[in-house]
Amino acid sequence: MAILSAEGALGSVPIGDFHTEAGGVIDDVTIAYRRWGELQVAADGATNIILVEHALTGDPDAADWWGALIGPGKALDTERWCVICTNVIGGCNGSTGPASPHPDDGKAWGSRFPAVSIRDQVHAEHRFLRELGVGHVHAVIGGSMGGARTLEWTLLYPGSLDAACVIAVSARASAWQIGIQSAQISAITRDPDWHGGDYYDVCEGPVTGLAAARRIAHLTYRGEMELDERFGTTPQQGEDPLGTHRRPDQRFAVDSYLDYQGLKLVQRFDAGAYVALTEALNRHDIGRCRGGLNKALYSSKVPTMVIGVDTDILYPYHQQEHLSRNLGNLLGMHKLVSPVGHDAFLTEDRQMDRLLRRFISLANDGAEPTDGFGHDPEGEWII
Known part of the structure; x- marks a missing residue:
């Protein structure tokens, strides 16, 4: 032993x-x-x-x-x-x-x-x-x-x-699960910094794609009722998503929350591993x-x-x-x-x-x- x-x-x-x-x-x-x-x-x-x-x-x-x-x-x-x-x-x-x-x-x-x-x-x-x-x-x-x-x-x-x-x-x-999981894989692999999966010696990696994948995933991890009760249609503090033109820096509170979830994952998880494990779930x-x-x-x-x-x-x-x-x-x-x-x-x-x-x-x-x-x-x- x-x-x-x-x-x-x-x-x-x-x-x-x-x-x-x-x-x-x-x-x-x-x-x-x-x-x-x-x-x-x-x-x-x-x-x-x-x-x-x-x-x-x-x-x-x-x-x-x-x-x-x-x-x-x-x-x-x-x-x-x-x-x-x-x-x-x-x-x-x-x-x-x-x-x-x-x-x-x-x-x-x-x-x-x-x-x-x-x-x-x-x-x-x-x-x-x-x-x-x-x-x-x-x-x-x-x-x-x-x-x-x-x-x-x-x-x-x-x-x-x-x-x-x-x-x-x-x-x-x-x-449905394969579809939603494949959408997450696509968000990562379509990021220009994916480099076919060989980004490790080239750049920081597909951080934008990984964050987008996490946004998609997190919406399936949490309940619709919970998110609506927490955020509803409330704007993010200090921002106005109802202006004359859409601006990415003017968000609803739920958008800010999902951005935060994406950032947290990027800081602790590898995009290549995310693709590999999500593919395992598809199989x-x-x-x-x-x-x-x-x-x-x-x-x-x-x-x-x-x-x-x-x-x-x-x-x-x-x-x-x-x-x-x-x-x-x-x-x-x-x-x-x-x-x-x-x-x-x-x-x-x-x-x-x-x-x-x-x-x-x-x-x-x-x-x-x-x-x-x-x-x-x-x-x-x-x-």
Whole structure:
């Protein structure tokens, strides 16, 4: 068993050359990760690992973006569980991706980086665990792109986990999702500073295109009701979007908000990784080569909880209902009620705390969950 990185610290594990399902090869791959809690391994190889899967522009620091849920006494109790979060292959937060140096010349992979799929992400993560000497985890939990990875875990490596929690995702990318995600890719690749993906030694990169892609994406992450309640038709302070001519420096408040979201992403994320991971979401289809969606879902025997958001525009709630109707071993179907939309699984801490406690309890022995002090915090569950 390999020695894990210090608690909360960024660690990395080399997994060697990686072959994608489409036939590409990525040389000398490294997978980055963080962990919280102490690893425990039983005589039969079972562990107390809970693997948390991040979303598209997430990172391995799950204790930051899910800070209300990971830690001592919290839903993912690090006094009981060893919580591990990796950075996906193709990402830009420590794992090998388009911005990483190519072993042949030390320059960024750029356009040489092969397309990866959700299955590739899971295969790479499985190899990462194997390199650590881990053959089994207690549970896999993920939302959005992380939910797609969680679903694939149940089908690719069903013997390697005891339970799964799939949040705010579908069994495959819908035509609408592919369309909206391809529009984001187009915004980046049409930026003159994209340079075919080989901008790393040329310029700062397609920052305008990446910011535009984030604006498009963020409108699918948040709820229509939430945005209208927050901004409505209010002008940005000190600006007048109702003048005689349209001017880009005269904005509605919501425009300023979206500009801010784009700027934040540009400062922390690589455009090449954004394209690679968005393309992976476009390729998401658990029914491919498995006889179709329903047959694939029914074949899954891993106990799986499904969580959806009632106002989700990106992955509408009916898609989680489809999962719940067809999964071969359903632990439960639960609804987050929130005006926030898709991002509710990241913002509705109180509801997510309840649901993850319930998931852990059902995955163990079916006992009713508690709030950490021995009693049910709400008295009922949203089912």
